[in-house]
Amino acid sequence: xxxxxxxxxxxxxxxxxxxxxxxxxxxxxxxxxxxxxxxxxxxxxxxxxxxxxxxxxxxxxxxxxxxxxxxxxxxxxxxxxxxxxxxxxxxxxxxxxxxxxxxxxxxxxxxxxxxxxxxxxxxxxxxxxxxxxxxxxxxxxxxxxxxxxxxxxxxxxxxxxxxxxxxxxxxxxxxxxxxxxxxxxxxxxxxxxxxxxxxxxxxxxxxxxxxxxxxxxxxxxxxxxxxxxxxxxxxxxxxxxxxxxxxxxxxxxxxxxxxxxxxxxxxxxxxxxxxxxxxxxxxxxxxxxxxxxxxxxxxxxxxxxxxxxxxxxxxxxxxxxxxxxxxxxxxxxxxxxxxxxxxxxxxxxxxxxxxxxxxxxxxxxxxxxxxxxxxx
Ligand SMILES: [Zn+2]
Numbered sequence: 550x551x552x553x554x555x556x557x558x559x560x561x562x563x564x565x566x567x568x569x570x571x572x573x574x575x576x577x578x579x580x581x582x583x584x585x586x587x588x589x590x591x592x593x594x595x596x597x598x599x600x601x602x603x604x605x606x607x608x609x610x611x612x613x614x615x616x617x618x619x620x621x622x623x624x625x626x627x628x629x630x631x632x633x634x635x636x637x638x639x640x641x642x643x644x645x646x647x648x649x650x651x652x653x654x655x656x657x658x659x660x661x662x663x664x665x666x667x668x669x670x671x672x673x674x675x676x677x678x679x680x681x682x683x684x685x686x687x688x689x690x691x692x693x694x695x696x697x698x699x700x701x702x703x704x705x706x707x708x709x710x711x712x713x714x715x716x717x718x719x720x721x722x723x724x725x726x727x728x729x730x731x732x733x734x735x736x737x738x739x740x741x742x743x744x745x746x747x748x749x750x751x752x753x754x755x756x757x758x759x760x761x762x763x764x765x766x767x768x769x770x771x772x773x774x775x776x777x778x779x780x781x782x783x784x785x786x787x788x789x790x791x792x793x794x795x796x797x798x799x800x801x802x803x804x805x806x807x808x809x810x811x812x813x814x815x816x817x818x819x820x821x822x823x824x825x826x827x828x829x830x831x832x833x834x835x836x837x838x839x840x841x842x843x844x845x846x847x848x849x850x851x852x853x854x855x856x857x858x859x860x861x862x863x864x865x866x867x868x869x870x871x872x873x874x875x876x877x878x879x880x881x882x883x884x885x886x887x888x889x890x891x892x893x894x895x896x897x898x899x900x901x902x903x904x905x906x907x908x909x910x911x912x913x914x915x916x917x918x919x920x921x922x923x924x925x
Pocket of ligand 1: 652685710
């Protein structure tokens with residue numbers, strides 16, 4: 550069995566979840582040391598977020614100048630205990646009662662395999678930095694609490710995206726949580742309803758023609774939570790709340806939408822004779838890395854060498870690459886062959902996955918050979 554596959558199976562069988570990545574971290578630290586990595590340390594991010602494990606950082610030292618960072622996350626979604634991987638017809642899946650945790654132990658195994666292949670190649674190379682995070686699935690908490698001041702790399706690849714090898718996530722949206730509270734007037738529903746004003750109806754009027762769903766090719770909004778009243782039918786409703794989110798690759802479009810949302814809510818509420826109060830908070834920062842950037846050109850050159858078609862696309866969600874860009878690195882997400890992540894249908898195509906170590910190794914060698922053309 551290929552080492553990348555046995556590493557992967559060993560890690561998915563080690564029970565873990567966000568805030569408890571201990572077993573995976575312990576396995577990974579041993580493997581990194583065996584491969585010859587140095588500066589291996591686990592930071593104190595776990596304590597900061599209420600977990601029992603920190604982010605694991607390591608360096609695979611090179612003799613040539615430059616450094617490049619590869620990242621994956623060690624936590625996984627719930628339903629990830631007792632995973633029994635099933636390999637059949639070139640696909641790894643589960644028995645259907647758990648996730649597979651290829652999101653993102655596939656990424657971790659790929660990085661380990663890349664280092665192994667680099668070592669076996671015997672070729673001189675630059676330094677490789679490895680960052681394996683915790684609590685990615687809990688709002689990128691591990692990468693939020695990592696101290697980037699010691700990182701040398703200017704380019705970072707997050708091996709954490711669904712899809713076949715070749716898919717490059719060049720953008721990820723900025724996001725915000727939005728809510729509108731609606732205040733009406735209570736009255737007895739049977740004896741004097743004309744003295745009341747229904748906040749529930751006010752909320753319905755707000756939602757009726759609110760722009761939401763797909764706003765444009767890079768922006769979305771969704772308001773799935775609507776609550777009203779106090780559980781009784783014999784009073785006119787005096788309170789309702791609408792909760793949702795908006796996202797856009799373009800930060801200005803997101804801010805414009807928030808403005809629109811606030812105006813829309815205020816106007817519709819006033820028009821119906823109730824009042825509204827809008828509040829919002831920004832989520833993790835988005836990013837957009839140009840197709841002609843060093844990070845995209847480098848990985849595209851590697852895919853060309855491998856006979857893989859590069860597929861640069863925008864992501865609908867967030868990942869650690871969001872924080873790496875925010876912290877001054879140029880970072881994109883890379884697919885490692887998994888599909889239907891976050892479900893018990895999660896599966897991995899071996900033909901993609903088994904080449905991800907090669908992808909990592911070739912990226913280091915290509916960068917080492919031409920540092921001047923991949924200058925950030
Ligand atoms: Zn992930």
